[in-house]
């Protein structure tokens with residue numbers, strides 16, 4: 001019987017969740033859910049200098065926002081809270097001691113200055129720098145002397161001399177590394193905290209992880225981790241190293257890159273829909289069979305096949321994300337799109353926070369007008385600019401339309417028709433347009449373009465009678481008066 005599929009997403013809380021991290025989390029999630037297995041979240045917080053405030057909360061909050069959940073953990077604020085490595089130090093120590101007792105790990109007292117000098121000398125000799133093994137075989141007396149000097153040891157694993165570490169990677173196929181290319185490396189730092197590559201192995205083993213799926217920035221860590229599996233007599237999990245997500249300048253997305261909008265939180269704050277992000281990220285470095293690109297989460301779970309993971313890096317294309325989000329906005333109900341967009345109009349001071357019934361109806365009609373073309377919630381503010389100001393600006397294209405010979409007659413008639421309207425509804429505006437056509441003999445482009453441009457300042461835009469009705473009688477008449485003066 002195949003053992004249960006158990007995967008994990010293991011971020012360091014050194015920043016916020018970006019599109020690249022989220023892709024790694026999401027593929028683990030799809031892999032687990034497709035196989036009916038388990039997903040585990042583990043926070044790798046041992047590099048304490050690099051941890052940022054709220055890093056953990058933010059990682060968890062935006063995984064959940066995306067719809068990625070996990071199955072077990074000791075809990076922090078809930079049954080399924082993640083595992084935290086800093087809460088597991090005793091466990092790591094137990095295995096460090098086991099290796100020390102077996103002679104597979106040892107104390108090294110070299111200072112950072114001594115290590116640096118060793119490195120420089122190796123580089124000067126044209127050798128690849130690596131730990132020389134100087135403290136591999138210290139006697140008890142030598143160790144005691146270093147202790148007496150007040151030196152604090154780190155602990156290094158003994159790397160075997162000529163072992164080939166090879167595995168069949170879920171993504172990359174056969175991969176191998178030679179042990180001779182590694183010096184004995186540190187498993188416990190001088191401050192007593194285990195290093196990443198050691199803690200990961202203890203955790204992956206104890207958490208019974210069956211498949212380690214991570215970004216290929218980790219590929220050179222895998223042979224080191226295999227050394228720990230071997231030293232502790234444990235079986236390896238399957239490894240899969242997914243290609244990374246690059247930005248449009250072909251640089252790896254990194255938590256520290258502030259030049260592009262790349263954090264999930266930023267997209268949530270801009271009024272993107274979680275389902276759209278989930279859909280978009282699922283297509284980064286993975287493709288379903290066929291041309292279709294819009295799928296629900298359940299469909300992705302059903303279809304997911306690690307054999308279709310791409311072998312070349314995927315580029316994060318913000319325009320494609322905007323397009324996918326616009327598809328989701330079209331599919332969403334008007335209520336959902338209003339709930340998503342209205343707060344942006346309120347934050348921008350366009351509408352009060354507490355709306356009267358009339359204001360709420362007006363805002364709903366306004367948002368409905370743009371629902372089909374919006375790419376995200378925040379965009380409503382710029383899209384609807386013309387509804388909130390008295391004067392509109394006419395650009396070159398607009399002025400060219402307004403310079404038409406028959407335009408003054410059309411606008412004068414239209415203005416007269418609007419003045420007579422009592423209830424300024426889209427239907428009434430439509431009727432006024434018809435009446436203008438009759439009175440002036442102008443139709444088609446010659447009728448609609450001057451009216452559209454004069455009232456909105458734009459040559460393209462949403463449903464015209466609705467837009468004019470929402471701009472309001474007073475403002476529309478003022479615009480026409482200014483133009484006709």
Ligand SMILES: Nc1ncnc2c1ncn2[C@@H]1O[C@H](COP(=O)(O)OP(=O)(O)OP(=O)(O)O)[C@@H](O)[C@H]1O
Nearest residue numbers: 011012020021024214215244245252253254255256
């Ligand atoms: N650009 C990326 N594309 C895909 N996966 C990534 C990318 N960057 C990181 N990952 C993956 O995200 C997971 C969490 O990694 P980690 O928390 O170290 O984030 P990080 O973004 O690499 O951090 P930093 O940029 O600060 O080094 C790892 O599996 C890593 O391989």
